[in-house]
Amino acid sequence: MATVQFDQIKKSYGAVEAIRDFNLDIADGEFCVFVGPSGCGKSTALKMLAGLEATTGGTISIGGRDVTELGPGKRDIAMVFQNYALYPHMSVRKNIGFGLKMQGMAARDINTRVEEAARVLELTPYLDRKPRALSGGQRQRVALGRAIVREPKAFLMDEPLSNLDAKLRVQTRSEIVKLQKRLGVTTIYVTHDQTEALTMADKIVVMKGGEIQQVGSAEDLFHTPNNIFVAGFIGSPGMNFFHGTVATGADGPVTRFGETKIALPAKCAAMAGRDMIFGIRPEHLRVAESGPSVGLTLVENLGTEKILHFHTPGQNMLELDRTALANDEERDAQSMLIRVIDDRRYRDGETLNLSFPVDKIHVFDPDTNEVAG
């Protein structure tokens, strides 16, 4: 168990900067998740921590010891890979015990530790099988066993659930969290799946383009995103965005959504006359008696919840290419979503009135994409 620190870490491939100014402190025993879209540098950061990629600048410390120049085997870490990377010519027993053997541990002690790890992970019946005779879930547990048996200072996990089917992924997700809580080992986990990040992490690091966008708990990121990218990335379905000019109304700042005025948070008073980007989560939009009127273009019934789609009014539509959401291929600037949990039957083409709770509206500066005010 140990703290992990990244201090001014940089990584370049020739002229291409993969990681810039990466500063992060991970506390002892913390479960930290790096999350972000493909190519954001999260796996590179993890590999630099593991010693599998050299840093271009900065220092990495594990347990207060500078390990930047040490090889992977000397950092006292264990890693679980996306494709498990089990040694195919070795039995499960030898796979799990390989790291201990490399440490020079006596065969009898290795066997005791391997059998204990196998018992914890329910792998005892499979100890003498080769990896090819195991299912995907069992292979995944062998990979975990190989990590926990060494009792390292930190676990590094590189998308370890992405090859499992949906049901097994949910089950294994909670098993990993329970295991980590029980062992209390500092864990750094990389994923592109924000659901994994939100459900597993004590601390989430959102990355984009080789830079940290925000560090915080799931609550922090969900309720107080720093910028438009984090706001759009965290949450499923993602936050709705629209733009409008801030005006001063009788009861405080307002903007127009379509032809109707909606109230804005009080902090917007200082932004009167400026064009701003506003965000509101689909679950925070309310179907109301009065308010902006919208026509439903699609109703997705998911059983307990329904996702209602409607067109963003033309004058409020964002030019995504001019924001930090430019590369978000799933985002459609023309549509906004409402997430409702009720028994009402909604129909395509139906007209609804919406209310925008003032305290749920996020305001972003269109020039910086950072939260405003």
Add this chain to the structure above:
Amino acid sequence: MQKRHPLGTFALYATVIVTCALLLFPIYWMVVTALQPSSNLRAYPPQFWPTDPQWNVFADLLAKHPFMLWFSNTILIAFATMTISLAVSILAAYALSRFRLRGGQGLGLFILTSKMLPATLLIIPLFAIFRSTGLVGSLWSVVIAQATLIVPFCTWMLKGYFDTMPPELEQAALVDGCSPLGTIWRIVLPVAAPGLAATALYAFVVSWSDFLFGRTFLTTTDESWTLQMGIASLKGEFVTEWNVIMAGSIMASIPIIIVYLFLERFLVGGLAAGSEK
């Protein structure tokens, strides 16, 4: 599963039998020729199995010629060539496959083009080198000459095999505390066993069947001859005892069969199955 039509089954078996017959006929004819006097060879109708097999031809061959010496020379050359070629090409192929080397892509192609040079083109410069280093007449001359031709192709073969192996296997071993060379020894080589077996077999067969280099560099005394040179020497100016030559050829082919049988279990692919999802 759809049941195969009887005609399809017949065609399949017929194809297999005809192919096997075509492949095995030279070996069968080699045995038949060895077991009967040369005078019977041109008999008409031909005898498909000698009425009185001359088994003593093998004993005669061993008694009249230093066959076992040629045999051990060839074994030494083949194993030395195979070992050196594999040792060099494993490291070269691994480096080409795993490291971002400046000009690595071009180097890989250059290695392959060097294989396209005919062996005869290398004979004169190699002879000059071996004469100046005093290696003419030494078995090492053939080993080195063979290796110059075999290493490029083995490197290319192994690089292709290493490219198919997930690099995470080695990364996992490094994280587990294995040294880089230890990773190659403990993880890469066992997982690449099918590729290594195919490469080793290629190196052994090419070097075992060498005649050109042996004939050029080992002419000083018949004690340094290889099997191929020895068997060629059995062809007389006026009379050739084909039964003796075929007996020698049968014995010369036995090591190849043994090496193949030993390596065959590694040649079966799919060893890496199970390492990944």
